[in-house]
Amino acid sequence: MASVRQVQVTFDCAEPERVARFWCEVLGYVVPPPPDGFATWDDFGSSLPPERQGAAFVCVDPTGxxxxxxxxxxxxxxxxxNRVHLDVRVGTGLVGEERLAALEAECARLLALGAARVRLLRADGENESCLVMQDIEGNEFCLD
Known part of the structure; x- marks a missing residue:
C-alpha cells in the first residue's frame, strides 16, 4: 500500500507573482518567507540570473x-x-437558494480581484449548483 504524499499544484502562467497573489486572496494563502540569507523575495530575485528573475512564485496554506x-x-x-482545475469549496453543505447566494457572494468578491465569471451550472438532481470562473490569466476554476 502506498503512503500518503504531499501534493503541490503547479500553474503555468505568464506572470507568476501576479497570479500567485491572486490565488493567495482567493484561498487565504500566504507567501512564505524568502530563503535564508535574503530579507525579501525581491532581494532573492535580484540574486538570480536575469532569465530566471520573476520565473516562479509560491504560495502556501498558512495552516499547512x-x-x-x-x-x-x-x-x-x-x-x-484546462484538463485539471481547482474547485473552491464555498457552498459545502448548502443547497438551493442558500447555496446560490453563497456562490454569488464569493463570485462578486473574486470579480473585484480580476476573476471572470464564465457560467452558472444549476443543480440538476444529481449535482448541486456551481459557478465556473477564470482567474486573471484565464485558467478555469469552479466555485463549488
Whole structure:
C-alpha cells in the first residue's frame, strides 16, 4: 500500500507573482518567507540570473493543510480549456437558494480581484449548483 504524499499544484502562467497573489486572496494563502540569507523575495530575485528573475512564485496554506501552489513562467499563452482545475469549496453543505447566494457572494468578491465569471451550472438532481470562473490569466476554476 502506498503512503500518503504531499501534493503541490503547479500553474503555468505568464506572470507568476501576479497570479500567485491572486490565488493567495482567493484561498487565504500566504507567501512564505524568502530563503535564508535574503530579507525579501525581491532581494532573492535580484540574486538570480536575469532569465530566471520573476520565473516562479509560491504560495502556501498558512495552516499547512492545503497543497503548496507553485506558479512558473512559460513562454506560450493559454489556448485550450484546462484538463485539471481547482474547485473552491464555498457552498459545502448548502443547497438551493442558500447555496446560490453563497456562490454569488464569493463570485462578486473574486470579480473585484480580476476573476471572470464564465457560467452558472444549476443543480440538476444529481449535482448541486456551481459557478465556473477564470482567474486573471484565464485558467478555469469552479466555485463549488
Amino acid at each position: 493543510a492545503g497543497p503548496r501552489l507553485y506558479f512558473q513562467r512559460v513562454p506560450e499563452g493559454k489556448v485550450v480549456k
